[in-house]
C-alpha cells in the first residue's frame with residue numbers, strides 16, 4: 001500500500017492536534033485545559049470528581065456517541081495517576097489489552113487488518129467520544145482515508161457502492177476470511193450484487209481469460225477515470241492494456257478496416273466477458289461479418305464495398321473457406337497491408353506481370369504449380385490436352401491475366417468459381433463459361449468461343 005499517507009496516524013501527531021502534551025522521560029503527562037494553557041502541575045483528583053469541567057477537559061464526554069465509561073465521568077479505569085498528588089498518568093502502553101479488559105475479544109478471521117493486528121484500536125475508535133457511531137474517528141470512507149489514499153475513490157467514475165456506502169459494504173474493518181478483508185473471495189465479491197452477471201456469464205461456453213482470473217483485472221472495484229471503472233477507454237484502451245501486440249499490429253496497418261472504426265471499438269465484434277463463440281466474438285464469425293456487410297457501402301468517389309450477404313445468397317457455389325464459414329481465412333479483420341484487408345497480396349487489376357508473389361493470397365492454399373509449366377497433364381484441370389491454359393493466360397509479362405479475370409474469390413453461379421462477368425474498366429465483361437465433363441467452353445469479351453478438353457485436345461479456330 002505505497003500510497004498510504006505517511007505518519008498520518010502516528011499517535012504523537014494526533015496528540016499534538018488534540019491537546020498539548022509534554023513528554024517527560026517517556027511519561028505522558030495529561031494536562032488540563034487545552035484552551036487556556038493553564039496546565040496544572042499538581043492536581044489531586046478526589047474520588048467521584050470528574051476531570052471534565054468547564055475549565056478542564058471541557059469537551060470530554062461531549063459528542064453524539066460517548067464511550068460507556070467516559071459517559072460515567074470515570075477516567076480512572078483507563079488513566080491511572082502516577083502519584084495521587086501529581087497531574088501525571090501512567091502511559092497506556094497496551095491499548096488493545098486495555099480495551100479487552102472490558103470488551104470480549106473480537107472474533108478474528110484468518111485475514112486481519114494491519115492496525116487491528118497491531119493493536120491500534122484507537123487508530124479508528126476514539127476511546128472517549130465522537131460524532132460517529134462506535135466512536136469512530138470518521139464516518140464511512142472518511143475513516144478509511146485517515147490512513148488510505150483518497151485517490152482510491154477519487155476517479156471520475158466511482159463504483160456505485162463506493163459512492164453510496166463507502167467501504168464497509170465490501171471490506172470488514174477488523175478481519176475476515178478472505179484476502180483484503182473482503183466479504184467474499186474472487187468474483188463472488190462482485191456476484192454478491194451483480195447476480196445477473198453471474199447467471200449470464202455461466203450460461204456461455206467461452207470465458208475471456210481475465211474474467212476467470214478476476215473481474216478486478218479490468219474493473220477497479222473503487223473508481224477510475226474511465227467508464228465502467230476500466231483502466232482505459234471502454235472502446236479500445238482497455239483491450240490494449242493487455243493486448244499490446246494487437247495495438248502494435250493495428251497501428252502498423254495501411255489498409256484499415258471500417259469495422260474497427262465504429263463508436264464501439266473492439267466491442268463491435270468482441271464481448272469482453274463471455275461468449276458462445278471462440279475468440280470472444282459476439283456471433284458466429286461469418287454471421288458477424290455479414291451483420292455489417294449486408295449492405296453496400298458507397299463512397300463519394302464512386303468506389304464501393306459490395307453487399308456480401310446478397311452476393312452469397314445469389315451465388316450458391318461458395319468457395320471452400322466460405323463454405324467453411326471462415327471469412328478470416330483471407331481477410332484480416334484488424335486491418336492489413338494489402339488491398340481489401342487481405343492476408344496476402346492480390347492484384348487489384350485485370351492484368352499483372354507474371355510473378356507467383358502477385359497471387360500470394362491464392363497460393364496460401366493452392367499450389368502455385370498450376371501456373372508454372374506450359375505443358376502438363378496433372379497440375380491443372382484448366383488445360384486443353386497437355387496445354388496448360390492457366391499458364392497461357394496468367395504466365396505473361398506485362399499483360400498476364402490475374403485470377404480475377406476468371407474467378408471470384410467468394411461465390412459464383414458457375415462451377416470452379418468462374419464468374420459471370422469481370423470488371424474491365426467500367427465495362428462488365430462477360431466470361432461466358434460453360435463447364436463440361438472433360439473440359440469447358442468460354443465465350444468471353446476477350447475472344448471468340450474457345451473450347452478445351454483435357455482428354456482430347458480441341459483445335460479452336
Ligand code: HEC
Pocket residue numbers: 011014015018019030031051052057060061067069070073074075076077078079092095122127128
Ligand atoms: C476506555 C478507556 C479510557 C477512558 C475511560 C478515558 N480515556 Fe482518555 N485516553 C484513553 C486512551 C487509550 C488514550 C490514548 C489515545 C490514543 O492512543 O490515541 C487516551 C488519551 C487521553 C488524553 C490525551 C489526548 C487525547 O484526547 O487523546 C486525554 C487528555 C484524556 N485521555 C483524557 C481523559 C479524560 C479526562 C477522561 C475521563 C473523562 C478519559 N480520558 C477517559 C483511554 C481512556
Ligand code: HEC
Pocket residue numbers: 067068069077078095096098099100101102103121122125127134135
Ligand atoms: C472500562 C471498560 C471499558 C474499556 C476499558 C473499554 N470499553 Fe468500550 N465500551 C465500554 C462500555 C460500558 C460500552 C457501552 C456498551 C453498550 O452501550 O452496550 C462500550 C462501548 C464501546 C463501543 C461501542 C459498541 C457498540 O456496540 O455500540 C466501542 C466501539 C468500544 N467500546 C470500543 C472500545 C475500545 C476500542 C476500547 C479500547 C480503547 C474500549 N472500548 C475500552 C466499556 C469499556
Ligand code: HEC
Pocket residue numbers: 096099100103106113115116119120121122123124125134136168173174
Ligand atoms: C480500521 C479501523 C478499525 C480498527 C483499527 C478497529 N476497529 Fe473496531 N470497528 C471499526 C468499525 C468501522 C466498526 C463498525 C462496525 C462494523 O462496521 O462492523 C467497528 C466496531 C467495533 C466494535 C463494536 C461492534 C462489534 O464488532 O462488536 C467494537 C467493540 C470494536 N470495534 C472494537 C475494536 C477493538 C477492540 C479494536 C482493536 C483490537 C478495534 N475495534 C479496531 C473499525 C475499526
Ligand code: HEC
Pocket residue numbers: 001002004009113114115120123124143144145146147148167168171173180181
Ligand atoms: C489507522 C490506520 C488505518 C485505517 C483508519 C484504515 N486502514 Fe486499512 N490498512 C492500514 C494498514 C497499516 C494496512 C496495511 C498496509 C499495507 O498492507 O501496506 C491496511 C491495509 C488495508 C487493506 C489491505 C491492503 C492489502 O493490500 O492487503 C485494506 C483492504 C484496507 N486496509 C481497507 C481499509 C478500509 C476499508 C478502511 C476503512 C474502514 C481502512 N482500511 C482503514 C491502516 C488503516
Ligand code: HEC
Pocket residue numbers: 001141144145148152153159161162166167168169170171180182189216221222
Ligand atoms: C464493491 C466492493 C468494494 C468496495 C465498496 C470497496 N472495495 Fe476496496 N477492494 C475491493 C476489492 C475486490 C479489492 C481487491 C482488488 C484486487 O485484488 O485487485 C479491494 C482492495 C482494496 C485495497 C487494497 C489495495 C488495492 O487498491 O488493491 C484497499 C486499500 C481498499 N480496497 C480500500 C478500500 C476503501 C478505502 C474503500 C472505500 C473508499 C473500498 N476499498 C471500497 C472491493 C471493494
Ligand code: HEC
Pocket residue numbers: 159160161169170189190191192193194215216219220221228229
Ligand atoms: C454492494 C453491491 C456491489 C458489489 C459488491 C459490486 N457492485 Fe458493481 N455496482 C453496484 C451498483 C449499485 C452499481 C451501480 C449500478 C448503476 O449505476 O446502474 C454498480 C456498478 C457497476 C459497474 C458499472 C455498471 C454500469 O452500467 O455503469 C461495473 C462495471 C461494476 N459495478 C462492476 C463490479 C465489479 C467488477 C465488482 C466486484 C469487484 C462489483 N461491481 C461489486 C453494486 C455492487
Ligand code: HEC
Pocket residue numbers: 187190191194197201208210211214215216217218219228230234235238267272273
Ligand atoms: C477484459 C476486461 C474485463 C473483465 C475481466 C471484466 N469486464 Fe466487465 N466490462 C468490460 C468492458 C470493456 C465493459 C464495457 C462494455 C461495453 O462497453 O459494452 C464492461 C462492462 C461491465 C458491466 C456494465 C455493462 C454491462 O454489461 O452490464 C458490468 C456490470 C461488468 N462489466 C461486470 C463485470 C464482472 C462482474 C466481471 C467479472 C466476472 C467483469 N465485468 C470482468 C471489461 C471487463
Ligand code: HEC
Pocket residue numbers: 208209210217218238239240241242243266267270271272278279280
Ligand atoms: C487484463 C488483461 C486483458 C485485457 C484487459 C483484455 N484481455 Fe483479452 N485476453 C487476455 C488473456 C489472458 C487471454 C487468454 C489468452 C490465452 O488463452 O492465450 C485473452 C484472450 C483474448 C481473446 C481470445 C484469443 C484466443 O486466441 O483465444 C480475444 C479475442 C481477446 N482476448 C480480446 C480482448 C478484447 C477485445 C479486449 C478488450 C475488451 C481484451 N481482450 C482485454 C487478457 C486480457
Ligand code: HEC
Pocket residue numbers: 235236239240243246250259260265266267268269270279281285328332333334
Ligand atoms: C469487425 C470485427 C472485429 C473488431 C472490431 C475487432 N475484432 Fe478482434 N477479432 C475479430 C475476428 C473475426 C477474430 C477471429 C479471427 C482472427 O483471428 O482474425 C478476432 C480475433 C481477435 C484476437 C485473437 C486472435 C488474434 O488475432 O490475436 C484478439 C486478441 C483480438 N481480436 C483483439 C481485438 C482488439 C483489441 C480489438 C479492438 C482494437 C478488436 N479485436 C476488434 C473481429 C474483430
Ligand code: HEC
Pocket residue numbers: 255256257258259260262268269285288289290291292293297298304305327328331333339340341
Ligand atoms: C461492425 C461492422 C462491421 C463488421 C462486423 C465487419 N465489417 Fe467489414 N467493413 C465495415 C465497414 C464500416 C467497412 C468500410 C466500408 C466503407 O468503405 O465505407 C468495412 C470494410 C470491409 C472491407 C473492405 C476493406 C477496404 O477498405 O477495402 C472488407 C474486405 C471487409 N470489411 C471484410 C470484413 C470481414 C471479412 C468481416 C468479418 C470478419 C467484416 N468485414 C466485419 C464494417 C464491418
Ligand code: HEC
Pocket residue numbers: 286289290293304305306307308319321322326327328329330331340342346348361404409410
Ligand atoms: C478465398 C479468400 C476470400 C475469402 C474466404 C473471403 N474473401 Fe472477401 N475478398 C477476397 C478478395 C480476393 C477480395 C478482392 C476482390 C476483388 O477486388 O475483386 C475480397 C473482397 C471483399 C470485399 C469487398 C468487395 C468489393 O469488391 O466491393 C468484402 C466486403 C469482402 N471481401 C467480404 C468478405 C466476407 C464477408 C467474407 C466471408 C463471407 C469474405 N470476404 C471471404 C477474398 C476472400
Ligand code: HEC
Pocket residue numbers: 319320321329330346361362363364365366403407409416417
Ligand atoms: C484459405 C485457403 C484458400 C485460399 C486463400 C484460396 N482458396 Fe480456393 N479453395 C480453397 C478450398 C478449401 C477449396 C475447396 C477445395 C475442394 O473442394 O477441393 C478451394 C477451391 C477453389 C477452386 C475450385 C477448385 C475445384 O476443383 O473445385 C478454385 C477455382 C479456387 N479455389 C480459386 C481460388 C482463387 C482464385 C484464390 C485466390 C483469390 C483462392 N482460391 C484462394 C481454399 C482457398
Ligand code: HEC
Pocket residue numbers: 359362363366370371379380381382383390393394401402403404405406407416418435438439440
Ligand atoms: C482465363 C481464365 C482463368 C484465369 C486467369 C485463372 N483461372 Fe483458374 N481456372 C479457370 C478455369 C476455367 C478452371 C476450371 C478448369 C476445369 O476444371 O475445367 C480453373 C480452375 C482453377 C482451380 C482448380 C484446380 C485446377 O487447376 O483445375 C484453381 C485452384 C484455380 N483455377 C486457381 C487460379 C488462380 C490462383 C489463378 C490466378 C493465379 C487462376 N486460377 C487464374 C480459369 C482461369
